[in-house]
Amino acid sequence: MRRGPVKELGWGSRFGLIMAMAGNAVGLGNFLRFPGQAAPYGGAFMVPYFLALILIGIPLAWIEWSIGRRGGAYKHGTTPGMFYRLWKHPISKYLGIFGILLPAMVGVYYIYIESWALGYAWQMATGMLRGKHTYEEMKASFGSYVGTANAGLISFSSVSYSFFIIAFLINIFVLGRGIAKGIEIVAKYCMPVLIVLGMILAVRVLTLPPRGENQTVSHGLAQIWRLSPQDFQTLMRPHVWIAATGQIFFTLSVGLGMVHTYASYLKKKHDLTLNGLTACATNEFVEVVLGGSIVIPAAVIFFGVERAREIVAMDGTFAIGFYALPLIFEQIPYGEIFGVMWFFLLFLAGLTSSMAMFTPLLVFLEDELQIDRRVGVLLVAFFAFIMMQPVILFQHHKVLDELDYWMGTFGLVLFVAIETVVFSWIFGVDKGWEELHLGAELKIPRIYYYIMKYVTPVFAVGLVVWFCYDGLLEKITMKNVASEDVPYIWLARIMILLMASFLMWGVWYAWQTHPKFFEDEEDTKSENSDDIKTIEDALS
Amino acid sequence: MMTWYSYLYMFTVWVIITGLNIYCFYRVLTSKNIITHDDEEENNEG
Numbered sequence: 001m002r003r004g005p006v007k008e009l010g011w012g013s014r015f016g017l018i019m020a021m022a023g024n025a026v027g028l029g030n031f032l033r034f035p036g037q038a039a040p041y042g043g044a045f046m047v048p049y050f051l052a053l054i055l056i057g058i059p060l061a062w063i064e065w066s067i068g069r070r071g072g073a074y075k076h077g078t079t080p081g082m083f084y085r086l087w088k089h090p091i092s093k094y095l096g097i098f099g100i101l102l103p104a105m106v107g108v109y110y111i112y113i114e115s116w117a118l119g120y121a122w123q124m125a126t127g128m129l130r131g132k133h134t135y136e137e138m139k140a141s142f143g144s145y146v147g148t149a150n151a152g153l154i155s156f157s158s159v160s161y162s163f164f165i166i167a168f169l170i171n172i173f174v175l176g177r178g179i180a181k182g183i184e185i186v187a188k189y190c191m192p193v194l195i196v197l198g199m200i201l202a203v204r205v206l207t208l209p210p211r212g213e214n215q216t217v218s219h220g221l222a223q224i225w226r227l228s229p230q231d232f233q234t235l236m237r238p239h240v241w242i243a244a245t246g247q248i249f250f251t252l253s254v255g256l257g258m259v260h261t262y263a264s265y266l267k268k269k270h271d272l273t274l275n276g277l278t279a280c281a282t283n284e285f286v287e288v289v290l291g292g293s294i295v296i297p298a299a300v301i302f303f304g305v306e307r308a309r310e311i312v313a314m315d316g317t318f319a320i321g322f323y324a325l326p327l328i329f330e331q332i333p334y335g336e337i338f339g340v341m342w343f344f345l346l347f348l349a350g351l352t353s354s355m356a357m358f359t360p361l362l363v364f365l366e367d368e369l370q371i372d373r374r375v376g377v378l379l380v381a382f383f384a385f386i387m388m389q390p391v392i393l394f395q396h397h398k399v400l401d402e403l404d405y406w407m408g409t410f411g412l413v414l415f416v417a418i419e420t421v422v423f424s425w426i427f428g429v430d431k432g433w434e435e436l437h438l439g440a441e442l443k444i445p446r447i448y449y450y451i452m453k454y455v456t457p458v459f460a461v462g463l464v465v466w467f468c469y470d471g472l473l474e475k476i477t478m479k480n481v482a483s484e485d486v487p488y489i490w491l492a493r494i495m496i497l498l499m500a501s502f503l504m505w506g507v508w509y510a511w512q513t514h515p516k517f518f519e520d521e522e523d524t525k526s527e528n529s530d531d532i533k534t535i536e537d538a539l540s
Numbered sequence: 541m542m543t544w545y546s547y548l549y550m551f552t553v554w555v556i557i558t559g560l561n562i563y564c565f566y567r568v569l570t571s572k573n574i575i576t577h578d579d580e581e582e583n584n585e586g
Contacts, residue, residue, distance in 0.1 A: 014571070014573070015569070018568060043546060043550075046549075046553065050553075216541075218541050218542045219541055219542075221546075222546060225546050225550040226543075226546050227546050270573070271571075271573060274564065274567055274568060274571075275568070278561075278565060278568055281560045282561060284560075285561050288553060288554070441571060441573060
């Protein structure tokens with residue numbers, strides 16, 4: 001990727017870069033996960049949520065942009081090489097493997113979930129969901145759609161599998177087109193469309209007429225924004241703080257290695273601070289303003305407060321998105337149009353995230369293993385497709401959930417802790433601060449120097465400790481896993497280990513076969529070699 | 541049911557987030573720092 005013409009290597013425009021970074025962050029979780037996390041705590045949730053955003057999320061985003069741009073100056077587009085440039089220790093490059101492993105393994109199941117949204121948009125458009133009048137009927141319909149309702153040895157549905165193939169091919173096509181011609185173009189058009197769709201749906205939901213005494217827009221919004229002393233007492237419990245911080249990690253897509261890779265295409269004269277903040281702000285608008293105004297208010301208006309809470313507690317907000325909202329759209333004027341808009345919105349949110357997920361793996365193959373781009377795309381597509389099959393076919397045996405816990409939850413928190421410690425304590429905040437401000441168009445308040453030095457790494461490490469304390473052992477030993485699911489849980493773990501082993505071998509091989517590329521900086525001739533010198537001059 | 545101070549809370553958060561977006565995009569879109577500007581020059585030179 002870094003060996004072709006310069007224009008094809010990096011971003012075509014600044015707006016495109018920000019849209020791609022924001023699109024990477026905006027995902028299904030903005031509309032489905034966030035309301036579910038916030039609703040149990042009411043307005044109190046927003047206190048730890050915004051504190052986590054200011055103290056952890058935004059600094060982390062800046063740290064990842066800095067690591068990425070610095071790595072890119074040395075021709076490293078992925079975290080193994082980037083970490084090595086921050087910390088010349090034999091282990092650092094292996095720690096960087098997480099930045100390829102996590103997004104690739106999350107992508108393995110994320111594209112499948114994203115394809116459900118595409119399939120449901122089609123079903124809404126063609127009226128296939130008509131005639132279902134209760135939540136239970138809609139839930140059963142979803143089970144049939146994904147193939148879990150009648151699952152035997154495998155869970156399979158030709159309809160959902162067809163839409164999975166379409167979603168998969170779209171992702172691979174975008175990946176194959178590269179950064180400027182693929183990812184950037186999709187993000188530049190899809191993100192504005194997504195925001196417009198979200199605004200239309202939010203206005204539609206917030207103008208729905210009351211359906212009963214406790215079934216009003218006001219009651220719906222109150223689930224997320226109410227201010228009651230009882231809710232604020234929950235701030236004394238660590239769970240709400242963990243939930244809010246976790247949500248910030250997930251929503252900003254930090255700790256996954258994708259921001260690093262995108263930022264590696266920037267040069268030292270390109271701004272990080274304003275671009276990073278803009279991408280975070282866009283994500284927050286989509287999540288808090290739009291995401292908080294659709295799912296929960298709609299569910300409360302149609303089901304009432306108690307039933308909506310029951311659904312969230314029983315099936316999560318995902319259930320409201322896929323089971324309840326189609327039902328609701330059936331009952332309002334032009335509901336099918338709004339239904340198509342809703343699922344297309346979810347699909348776009350998923351696509352703008354998923355197309356970033358295999359980018360680090362592809363870039364690793366190109367940059368570190370020197371594999372031709374087209375061959376790299378085919379390899380990524382082949383192995384991703386193979387890995388996706390157990391997720392789809394053994395979905396009823398919790399393969400997807402297992403991958404989600406280790407890669408999308410615990411792995412993410414662990415990688416955040418590793419990268420903040422490497423950047424803030426080993427590489428050093430002083431050098432990091434200067435790196436961040438090279439070409440900066442926004443001067444960051446000095447207090448963030450201390451936040452990055454103390455608060456962010458301490459909190460990130462603390463969160464890992466909390467995860468270890470809060471059920472990690474039970475998860476490892478499969479304490480609450482049904483005996484029939486145990487072989488499939490092992491299958492998911494073997495998939496993770498196989499991918500991790502390949503990446504470890506890849507890192508070892510790259511360092512063995514191209515040692516000069518990693519050791520002798522003077523030999524690193526590239527369009528960025530002057531930038532490296534300038535950076536190092538500035539740092540010294 | 542939302543009270544007046546809950547609405548105030550919600551709209552304050554919305555205004556802050558929207559304001560931050562307007563500020564950031566205003567700065568980005570009026571900036572002379574265009575990412576591809578120099579790259580294109582380099583391309584032409586090459």
